[in-house]
Amino acid sequence: MRILYCHCAYARVVPVEVKNDVLRALTEADASFEAVPDLCEMSARRDPALKQIAGGGTVTIAACYPRAVKWLFHAADAPLPDAGVHVLNMRVQPADEIVRELLPAGPRAVDTA
């Protein structure tokens, strides 16, 4: 399963502490991930990376409201499939709940020596 994290960098609608806690857990875990500055901005420019994400199989997306995420991808000609996509809402869900769903095996720190 792939992980996509949206930093919503150009607005203050996602609580900063939630964004930071989720990103910290993600970067400290032994997991590969895609982190994008802002899905809205990518959608507006129809970034081809959105097609790769939409067409690449099962993905969990940490961003905002699922309805917004769905139609942002659609607007970029990269519709998300009906199955295999799980959207977590950092605007309303607490960080620990999101981290549990993103990293069900739990964050595992990697050696930085």
Next chain:
Amino acid sequence: MTASTPLRIVLYEGLGSRPLADRFEVTRALLEQGYAVTGARGKGREASGPPAGTLLVLGRFTEEKPREAEAPEAGCTVLFRDVDGLDRDAIVQVVEAARAETAAARPGGWKPWFPVIDYSRCTNCMQCLTFCLFDVYGVSKEHKIEVKNAVKCKTDCPACSRVCPEVAILFPKYKAGPINGDEISQADVEREKLKVDISALLGGDIYAALRQRSEHARTRFGKERDDKRALDERKRCLAKLQQDLDIPPEVLASLPSADEIRARTERAVAETQGS
């Protein structure tokens, strides 16, 4: 690559590259500069494949890497930079230098505020197109309403979503639901319709309201010949509408006339009929 394609960053920690220190701070700093970052680990979950354009791979490499390599099968150029011993700010500088070197687009610089259409609700009525002052909307070859010029949208103006009778227009960065993408309840639908009923607006609901109040004010103040009070009343009326609809005052002040709205509607209808 084209100048419009942004540089994408890979923080590589796997075979031939030791783990990075401060990966949270580095990732956050790059995101805030507008760069997309792939965290690639030697094991664990998969990341997406390389995108078209230029990929900048940062790592603490144990073997010397070429500065640049072609990956024709992936349709991209790959740059490698060793960031061993560099702190967050120095890594950001490395990325900025690589961006300049490749003439990749400078990321960011625009608050991405624009409408997003929920086509599961949209009835293609074109009222958003006829109402929008900024030519954000257009009609597709399939005669469907679409957002054609997202960058022309007036930042923080959700006016078109207010006039949509189906609550089908989202602004993901809006503060409140359902415009921000939150689920829509029947109460939301009713409330949105109460705020502005566009079917009435095309007949001039807002204009009618303004006219009515203006007439009322004229009658009331005409006798008194008090222009200042009449003006104040108009300002109060506009302020109330602005507050109710959360529409920037300059937008409200430049609403198209009823005739202009009708003309736009006719053009939009003609376009959808392919004539």
